[in-house]
Amino acid sequence: MSSAGTGEVLTDSYGRTVRSLRMSITDRCNLNCIYCHNEGHVGHSREMPVDTIVNIVEVASQFGINRLKLSGGEPLLRKDLEEALTRLPDMRDISLTTNAVLLRDRASSLKDAGLDRVNISLDTLDPEKYRTIAKCSTGMFDRVLDGIHAAVDAGLTPVKLNMVLLKDLNDDEIKDMLDFTRGYGGDVMLQLIELMDFRDLPQYRINANEVEKSLLSVSSDVQVRELHKRKKYIINGAEVEFVRPVDNTEFCANCNRLRVSADGKLKPCLLVNNNLVDVLNATKDELPDLFRLAVSKRVPFCRD
Numbered sequence: 523m524s525s526a527g528t529g530e531v532l533t534d535s536y537g538r539t540v541r542s543l544r545m546s547i548t549d550r551c552n553l554n555c556i557y558c559h560n561e562g563h564v565g566h567s568r569e570m571p572v573d574t575i576v577n578i579v580e581v582a583s584q585f586g587i588n589r590l591k592l593s594g595g596e597p598l599l600r601k602d603l604e605e606a607l608t609r610l611p612d613m614r615d616i617s618l619t620t621n622a623v624l625l626r627d628r629a630s631s632l633k634d635a636g637l638d639r640v641n642i643s644l645d646t647l648d649p650e651k652y653r654t655i656a657k658c659s660t661g662m663f664d665r666v667l668d669g670i671h672a673a674v675d676a677g678l679t680p681v682k683l684n685m686v687l688l689k690d691l692n693d694d695e696i697k698d699m700l701d702f703t704r705g706y707g708g709d710v711m712l713q714l715i716e717l718m719d720f721r722d723l724p725q726y727r728i729n730a731n732e733v734e735k736s737l738l739s740v741s742s743d744v745q746v747r748e749l750h751k752r753k754k755y756i757i758n759g760a761e762v763e764f765v766r767p768v769d770n771t772e773f774c775a776n777c778n779r780l781r782v783s784a785d786g787k788l789k790p791c792l793l794v795n796n797n798l799v800d801v802l803n804a805t806k807d808e809l810p811d812l813f814r815l816a817v818s819k820r821v822p823f824c825r826d
């Protein structure tokens with residue numbers, strides 16, 4: 523069996539049908555965040571060329587995967603990103619997760635090339651704290667704010683602001699961040715993220731149940747997304763999504779994402795590195811069976 527595209531979808535042995543592809547396109551970054559998981563990848567490696575990116579996405583879309591998330595490292599470090607975007611097949615949703623340091627001057631060209639929306643990492647509204655968290659020079663913070671404006675102007679919306687909650691460092695800023703998003707009307711929303719502690723930072727681990735409780739107490743409505751069964755709280759007209767990946771069986775039971783590492787390996791799970799399927803040099807004819815193989819290796823990281 524090799525070809526795809528006859529209505530076949532990829533479902534793993536836990537009943538999870540793959541609906542989206544999360545692709546890292548570089549391991550390089552222009553920041554050095556204290557907590558970074560680098561999409562579960564260790565070290566630097568050769569990056570996939572645009573041809574490989576396009577082939578992988580084309581085959582994914584033949585399997586009915588119609589959502590694509592591009593990430594990294596910092597994906598805007600790739601100067602050929604617009605070229606890749608223009609060559610991708612039509613999909614329901616193509617989004618990019620970025621630190622936005624380089625976004626201001628590229629927001630329009632990315633939109634023109636076919637990008638639908640961006641998620642932007644912003645953990646704090648305090649420039650000094652930003653410097654501490656991202657371990658970077660002064661000036662980066664303002665560039666991120668410029669990037670957010672540019673994304674909204676270019677229509678890369680809804681822009682999600684990703685805020686990794688860090689105990690006693692930024693967890694007192696949720697209300698301020700919400701006010702900040704309200705300033706953009708419905709174009710910007712907040713996404714709170716529970717820290718996955720890859721770097722032994724126990725002092726920053728938050729109590730996610732407590733956060734959830736306090737969000738609930740001020741919400742007028744709560745919605746549940748299909749992806750990971752994530753909750754979205756509506757608070758005075760603003761939307762807040764809470765990503766709770768830690769020890770969360772429900773999150774993994776509803777994981778419909780297959781990952782691709784920057785060096786061209788299909789990655790069945792963010793947190794597992796011993797079951798990767800190398801597709802870097804695969805031909806387009808070989809790719810469908812390699813997708814099937816990768817999906818057969820998918821196991822929920824957390825399960826009862």
Ligand SMILES: Nc1nc2c(ncn2[C@@H]2O[C@H](COP(=O)(O)OP(=O)(O)OP(=O)(O)O)[C@@H](O)[C@H]2O)c(=O)[nH]1
Pocket residue numbers: 591593617619641682684713715765767777779792
């Ligand atoms: N454990 C785990 N974490 C994930 C997974 N997908 C996303 N995350 C985490 O979720 C957070 C937000 O990721 P983003 O890149 O902004 O994308 P997203 O929110 O998942 O995707 P959209 O809502 O579609 O924009 C990051 O901390 C990711 O590491 C996953 O499948 N497993």
Ligand SMILES: C[S@@+](CC[C@H](N)C(=O)[O-])C[C@H]1O[C@@H](n2cnc3c(N)ncnc32)[C@H](O)[C@@H]1O
Pocket residue numbers: 551557558559560561593594595596597619620621641642643684686715716717718719720
């Ligand atoms: C690895 S970054 C790559 C994209 C881009 N460089 C950025 O920061 O947006 C993708 C997302 O993962 C989040 N992230 C990184 N390390 C994390 C961790 N240890 N726990 C939770 N989220 C993390 C970042 O905040 C960011 O929103």
Ligand code: SF4
Pocket residue numbers: 551552553554555558559560594595596621643
């Ligand atoms: S900007 Fe993104 S990839 Fe870079 S260190 Fe921060 S979280 Fe990691």
Ligand code: SF4
Pocket residue numbers: 750767773774777790791792793821822823824
């Ligand atoms: S199984 Fe769980 S940890 Fe692994 S990628 Fe899916 S949601 Fe993330």
